[in-house]
Amino acid sequence: MELVEAITSQTLEAWFNQYYEPLARYAFTMVKRQEEAEDIVQKLFIKLWEKRKELEITGQTKSYLYSAVHNASLNHLNSAARKNYHREVEEDYSLSGSERTDSGIESKELEQTIELAMQTLPPKCREVFQLSRQERLSYKEIADQLNISTKTVENQMGKALKLMRTALQEYLPAFIIHILILRGW
Amino acid sequence: MVEENTYMENLILLFLKGEAGPQHAQEVQSWMDENPANKALFLEYERAFALSHQQEVFKAVNTKEAWQKVESQIQNKGKNNLRMLYSALAVAASIALVFTVFTWNNEVEPSEIAEQPVINDSIQNTFSLESYTASTEATSFALKDNSKVKLEPHSKIMLNEGFDKSNRSLTLEGSAEFAVEHKDDLPFTVHVKELKVVDIGTVFNIQDKGDTVKVVVTEGIVELKLGDEDIRLIEGDSAFYVAKEALVKKYEKVEARKDKVFEFDGTKLKEVTEILSAFYQKDIIIKNEAIQNCELSVTFKNEDLATILNIIKELMDLEVKYNNNQYEIYGDECI
CATH class of the missing domain: 1.10.10.10 (Winged helix-like DNA-binding domain superfamily/Winged helix DNA-binding domain)
Incomplete structure (x- = not known):
């Protein structure tokens, strides 16, 4: 499947249905929190919709989406507020442990x-x-x-x-x- | 077979560790989708990893609910954009109205020069230097060589002796816009403070603001000369001469390039960066040879350089850094 010139709401929904779970799983491996992983993927699709008129990409949709999720996740981790990220993830786990x-x-x-x-x-x-x-x-x-x-x-x-x-x-x-x-x- | 399993198991672990690049992540997902046995094995590894690394395990998602969230956001943004468009149109309409009133009062065709509030000082000038001074209103007129000048209020130009015969040089005090027909043998040159502005077939604007002189090129190309330094400005560029520091700072005027479209179709990254670098007048360096020939197929419309590089970064899984006033692109391989 390729990103075509006109991204309609139907094509966007079809991609979402097909790739949401795999992409969220991929984001999760990096950010280690389900809610944040899903948020990254949802925001990506919103951005894709907003940029649909300017962005015309010929290539694999899947590759594009995986690359975008990879970058968004790394940016999420690299943001200044994320310095204690791993500690916070461990604390989440400890809480679920109790x-x-x-x-x-x-x-x-x-x-x-x-x-x-x-x-x-x-x-x-x-x-x-x-x-x-x-x-x-x-x-x-x-x-x-x-x-x-x-x-x-x-x-x-x-x-x-x-x-x-x-x-x-x-x-x-x-x-x-x-x-x-x-x-x- | 064993090697194949080890390869995949290592890949799964790389994925679970959060260190898989987009290509490897896709490979893991494709393998998982091949058959239920692969999926089951993956889930076992996923759980063992979560358990041993004291972290959450990934849970099944509710795609339908997630889509509803995305869909509602998209619809809200659509409404907001429409509201913004109406506001922008209203502002544009006001500006257009003001501009129309202004130009109606002040814009004058060259044929009507005689009726303009321009004082020709030549008669009074001991050295027979022809000069023009605008009064309280901006005025437009043509020079002997048919170059058009719009002189801002209280600004003055003085033509060099022999203007349009042996030279086309003049001195500006204040601000003016020039529309000039280029002549190789007689370059049109404006002297303003220590700066020399030489046209190469163009429309340009010069504003002397005391401490600084701003030069904006609307069409064509202009050369600025400051001592031994030559700075070329192309359409859309602007430059500031800072008198105190005796230096020129050059800027690109993005708005002038708003309709620019770049179409890359299987274009090598090296070529892409050369094109963008030349257009945006910004150095873009590919730091790893391995990615120079990676191909890119994408069209950009109305984007600034930072956005374009960000999209390329995402598409090609590269790293882009801004160091020492230049962009640097890093990457290991083509994806």
Whole structure:
């Protein structure tokens, strides 16, 4: 599909229906908050509508939208008010953790399970994963800190998450149900 | 097969970590959409990542509700825009009315020069220098070489000896607009303070405001000469001469270029930046060779340079920085 000369409200709606969820998911990976991720995508479509007369793009609609979401998310993170962003995200999670206890799932138990799973990781792999998990460092930052290549970080992280997925297998459905309960679904 | 899985798993992790570029993100989504098994595996990774990184997990969205929000915003903005348009039209109508009254009172065709409140001082001038002074009203008239002048109130021009024979130089005190026919052998030159304004076939306006002299080019090209320095102004440009600092500051007048359309169709980024740089008189540097030949297909209408570069940035997944009075473009690859 391509962006054509005249963007009608019907084409905009069709694109929205097709790409809203994937784009929101993509934005979420960067901003880590669902509401803000969805807001970024909604604003993008509003902007697309406002600029429809000036902007005529020949190319893949999908590529354009993904690029626009990428940039909007990075700008969102880079704004001055976002200096403590990761800390705020962790606080959100801690808050939901206290609610988790109320809903019958012990956050301590969950934490212990994660710690145990971490212990099963090979030392280098654990070190890389810890820096990602606790320090919220990027691949490049981890690579710089450990003096290894980003490709090695990528492979170690892949291994770690694979092991983590297996170790947390039994926990995952409960966690998901808990999240759904928290969100009132 | 194992390698293929590892590749995809690494890509999924890059995505979940929030470090995937647009192309990789699309690749993950396409893989997920291939079959339900892929989607299930992705969701497991997504959940394991959220759990181990102490963060929310992405939840299913309500697309219908979200669209309703977007749709209502679009409709509201449409109404506001219409309101703004009406206001703009009202303002434009008032300005047009004022302007009409002004020009009706003051604009004069060259043939009516004799009736204008212009004082020809030549008779009184000991050195036979011909000069014209506007009284309290702006006046329009033609010079010997048919150049048209609109002299602002209390402004004065003095023609050099031999004007239209050996030269077309004059000295301006105050403000005036000139519409000049270019002649290679006799360049039309206006001296104002230490500044020399040389036309290359054009309409231009000079305003001497005491501390500064402003030159605005409405049509064609003008050259400013200040000592050894030459500054070329093209249609839409303006420049200020700051007498105290003895320097000229050049500006582009964006409004004069409002109807400009750029159409790029598979144009290489290098060429795109050269075109934009030449037009907007601003350096645009591609910092990574890998992206020089990336192709762009897009049409821009009535956009300023910053907006154009911002759109290119989004389209091509590049980074644009403004450093040391120039734009710098960074990127790893073509998308």
